[in-house]
Amino acid sequence: MNNLILPREFYLRDDVVLIARQLLGKILYTSFDGAVTSGMITETEAYAGIADKASHAYGGRRTSRTEIMYRQGGTAYVYLCYGVHSLFNIVTSKVGNPHAVLIRGIVPNSGITEMQKRVGAVKLKVADGNGPGKAAKLLRIHYSHSGMDLCSPDRQGNRIWLQDEGILAAESDIKITKRIGVDYAGDDATLPYRFVWVQKK
DNA sequence: CGGCCGATCCACT
């Protein structure tokens, strides 16, 4: 195993907003049926557990779907949105504390040919990973993958994991805004929990 | 069991 893979300790920390910011520039890999693809994370959102009105776990709500969020940090939480899109989240903090970071955008990194097949593109563009549904599609992450461990492969040898390859976003290039599509969350809708790595021209 | 709605995307105006 290479030492670039993010260790469990990275995910177990309690500051989900800090983790969301630190995930910018990390490389998100998937390996399904032997096909490895990856992308650099460029946009994230933090969902801060039971106190966060925008979170699926607000108020300590537990359902068969959200139960995944209560697992230990370093677990994949994937759900279906609008009946069409799988949205990939990384569970953080310790068992019982349902923090998560939504991955909203990636820049295609490796396995380009494979990803082109997945989206039917002749030539992949940077913008093809811009959006949570599109990022998951490129990496073939599906809501059936919810619950996968990011720190070890599953029984079939499939895996989702992250690596720190030394790419660091300068503070001045990170745009912080309120989260997208959470207007139902009242005053929590305006929290500055979205981090975007603005790509310079 | 029925009805409403969503942490989105894309085509079309």
Added chain:
DNA sequence: GTGGATCGGCCGA
């Protein structure tokens, strides 16, 4: 800028 697609999850009865 806007509206339709599309269906699992959630809640109330």
